Structures are given as C-alpha cells and as structure tokens.
Amino acid sequence: MNGNITFRHHDTAVLSVTAVDAPVVVTSAEFDARLTETYERTRMLPGMLTKLAGIQERRWWPEGTTFVDGAIDAGAKAIAEAGVDPARIGLMVNTSVSREHLEPSIAVKVHAELGLPSTCLNFDLTNACLGFVNGMQLAATMIDAGQIDYALVVDGEGSRPAQESALRRLSSPEATAEDLQNEFATLTLGSGAAAMVLGRASEHPQGHRVIGGASRAATQHHELCVGDYERMSTDTKGLLVAGMQLASELWEDAKEDFDWADMDCYVVHQVSTVHTGRTAEVLGLPKDRIPLTFPTFGNIGPAAVAVTLAKQVEHLTPGDRVLMMGIGSGLNMSCLELAW
Numbered sequence: 001m002n003g004n005i006t007f008r009h010h011d012t013a014v015l016s017v018t019a020v021d022a023p024v025v026v027t028s029a030e031f032d033a034r035l036t037e038t039y040e041r042t043r044m045l046p047g048m049l050t051k052l053a054g055i056q057e058r059r060w061w062p063e064g065t066t067f068v069d070g071a072i073d074a075g076a077k078a079i080a081e082a083g084v085d086p087a088r089i090g091l092m093v094n095t096s097v098s099r100e101h102l103e104p105s106i107a108v109k110v111h112a113e114l115g116l117p118s119t120c121l122n123f124d125l126t127n128a129c130l131g132f133v134n135g136m137q138l139a140a141t142m143i144d145a146g147q148i149d150y151a152l153v154v155d156g157e158g159s160r161p162a163q164e165s166a167l168r169r170l171s172s173p174e175a176t177a178e179d180l181q182n183e184f185a186t187l188t189l190g191s192g193a194a195a196m197v198l199g200r201a202s203e204h205p206q207g208h209r210v211i212g213g214a215s216r217a218a219t220q221h222h223e224l225c226v227g228d229y230e231r232m233s234t235d236t237k238g239l240l241v242a243g244m245q246l247a248s249e250l251w252e253d254a255k256e257d258f259d260w261a262d263m264d265c266y267v268v269h270q271v272s273t274v275h276t277g278r279t280a281e282v283l284g285l286p287k288d289r290i291p292l293t294f295p296t297f298g299n300i301g302p303a304a305v306a307v308t309l310a311k312q313v314e315h316l317t318p319g320d321r322v323l324m325m326g327i328g329s330g331l332n333m334s335c336l337e338l339a340w
Contacts, residue, residue: 005250006214006257012140013207014338015150015197016081019310020074021297022059022158022191031187034167035180042177049187054273058190058298060160067098068106070193071156072113078152078195079114086115089197090148091139092122095131095155097301110154121148128225129269130328131155131302132194133336139198140210150199155303159189165230185225185234188272190298194306208322213336214254218246225329240275243327244282250333251283258337260323263289265312269326270294270304279325291315302328316340 028049032039039046049055061067071094079086092114094107111122127134132155139151166186170179201209221242225234254260266285268276270293280287293300293308300307305324316322320340327333 005216005253006212007137008212009140009210010144011201012143012198012210013201013204014210015084015199015204015207016078017196017306017310017313018074018077018081018194019307020070020077020193022061022070022193024060024062025057026060027057028055028187031167034171038170038175038180041173042175042180044177044180048184052272052274053188054295055188055298056295058159058188060191061158066100067096067156067158067191067193068100068109069156070158070191071096071106071154071195072110074156074193074195075110075114075152075154078154078197082197082199084150084197084199087117089116089120089150089152091142091151092116092120093135093138093151093153094122094124095126095135095153095302096124096157097126097128097131098156098158116152127302127332128328128330129299129302129304130326130332130334132306133302133324133326133334136196136198136210136324136336137213137334143198143200150197152195152197153306154193154195155301155306156193157189157191157301157303159191159298162186162227162232163189169231181236182233183231185236186232188294188299190294190300192297192300192303192307194303194310196306209339211337211339212258213334214250214258215332215334216246216250216253218242218331221331222329224331239329240278242331243275243333244278246327246331246333247279248282250335254335260335260337263323263337264320264340265316265322266290267305267309267312267322267324270297270308271299302326
C-alpha cells in the first residue's frame with residue numbers, strides 16, 4: 001500500500017524561475033589555508049572539500065547584505081519575468097532554512113518589500129533542503145483547488161555566519177579530527193537565492209506544467225544532521241546511506257504511477273560529487289542529464305534545486321521532461337515532475 005506517496009496536479013504551471021547569485025566568491029583552498037594548523041596537528045589531509053565533495057568554491061553575501069535581500073531580489077525578478085500583476089498573487093511562501101530571528105517570519109519582510117497585496121497569504125515553510133519543492137507542492141495544490149490565481153515561492157540562504165563560526169572553532173588549538181568530520185558538511189554550504197512564480201496552466205499555455213510527483217519519509221533518521229544558529233553536526237556517511245535507502249524505496253513505489261527512467265533533465269539537490277554519483281548509481285540515472293551547480297556554488301540548501309533549474313532554463317526546450325528531486329535532513333524526500 002502506497003498511501004499518499006504519489007500525487008498529481010491538474011492546472012498548475014511554472015511561469016518563471018530565477019536565481020540571484022551571492023557575489024563574494026570564497027574558495028575551498030581559502031578554507032584549507034585557515035585550517036592548516038589543525039590539519040597538521042590532527043594529521044588530517046587538506047583538500048577534501050575539493051577532492052571528496054567536489055566543491056571548489058562557494059559564495060557569500062557581502063557585509064551589509066543578507067539572504068533576505070537575496071530572496072527579495074529573486075522574488076522581484078521572478079514576478080517581472082512572469083509578467084504577472086503582483087496584486088493577483090494570492091500566496092507568497094518563503095522556504096529558507098536561514099534565519100535572522102525566530103519571529104516574525106522571514107516572509108513578512110519579503111511580502112512588504114515586494115509590495116504584495118494584503119490579500120496575499122504569506123508565511124515561512126521550512127523542511128531542511130526540501131523546503132522549496134514542498135513550497136511548490138503547496139502552491140500547486142492551492143492553485144488546482146481554485147483558492148489562488150498565482151503563487152510566489154522564494155528562498156534565500158546565507159552560509160557566511162555558520163561557516164565563519166565553524167572556521168573559528170575548527171582553527172582553535174582544541175579542535176579535534178572528530179570536530180572536523182562532524183562539521184565538514186557545514187563547510188560545503190553556499191549562499192544564494194531563488195524564486196518561482198506559478199499560475200494556472202489553462203490561462204498560461206506557454207508555462208511549464210507541473211505534472212505531479214511522489215514523497216516519502218524516513219524520520220527515524222532525524223538525528224543524522226542537526227543544525228542551529230551556531231553550528232551543524234552531520235553524520236555524513238550515515239546520512240548518505242539512509243538517504244540512498246529512502247531514494248530507492250520512493251523510486252520503486254512511484255513506478256506504478258510515474259515513468260522517470262528516461263527524463264530529459266534530472267534537477268537533483270546539490271550536495272557533493274559523492275551524493276550525486278550515488279544517487280545516479282542507485283536510481284540508474286544518466287549522469288550527463290544531471291546538471292551540477294555545487295562545484296562553484298556549494299550546497300545552497302533548499303534554494304539549490306531552484307537555482308540549478310534556473311541556470312538550466314536556457315538549455316531546456318518545449319516538451320522536455322524535467323524531474324526535480326530532493327532529500328532533506330530528517331529524512332524526507334520528494335520528486336516533482338515538470339513538462340517544459
């Protein structure tokens with residue numbers, strides 16, 4: 001019994017998807033340089049961010065600019081590209097993991113700065129790196145139900161504070177090899193922003209139809225990756241093993257309703273060379289159909305799939321089948337098919 005693992009949407013299309021890059025480039029070699037003494041003392045080898053994770057560099061927002069500014073910029077860009085009257089947007093959901101404070105929501109500032117109407121429902125929706133895809137699912141459900149005409153999903157992420165804090169801890173004389181391993185994933189993160197406007201497919205035949213997808217949970221693994229304002233501790237190997245098990249189970253269960261064996265483009269959540277390679281191997285995906293952004297942008301959290309899709313738009317043609325895929329700490333996984 002699959003329960004509600006699969007779902008379909010009937011009248012929703014993606015009208016625009018945009019990315020805003022954080023402008024400050026920070027290389028993995030720079031991180032290694034700051035950790036030289038710790039590497040020597042713990043007999044750990046430098047270069048693992050590049051050699052193992054495949055991340056050569058990532059981006060930071062400059063001083064005085066935050067991930068919220070990025071989300072606002074991406075939202076404005078998405079609305080302009082969609083050609084939609086902001087007064088008709090009925091939902092604005094922010095899916096950022098990054099936080100400046102506990103309340104109010106990040107969404108209220110984005111809503112205010114974009115000049116969205118008071119009738120536009122707005123809130124934060126967080127689910128680790130799966131948030132943006134979940135935001136799309138919710139928006140499509142509300143559009144299909146006739147509750148709203150248009151939805152705006154935004155995400156801004158800022159890795160700079162977490163990484164600067166991690167580098168201070170890891171470069172201290174007390175840092176151990178275990179500390180380096182536990183916080184390795186923190187150093188793979190990146191900063192950036194993305195946004196998407198969705199509307200009725202019946203009113204926008206030029207849009208990219210949201211077909212449907214599948215979701216599955218493995219929440220027994222909720223302690224494998226835990227982060228707060230100060231640090232993120234990750235069991236990298238355990239997370240990979242559990243994530244691949246979850247992915248293979250979802251893939252098998254979804255076969256009854258979807259044929260995803262020969263998609264034109266697989267927009268996979270961007271983590272590392274190892275994760276992408278294992279995903280392709282376990283699910284039988286052709287690697288040449290998986291566009292990569294993590295080598296130069298790092299893991300931008302829930303923004304990663306949207307950023308990758310936005311950067312792939314110029315390479316897609318009408319009729320292409322696109323599958324957005326993500327696994328979020330916790331663990332949860334969702335796949336969402338688009339007809340381009």
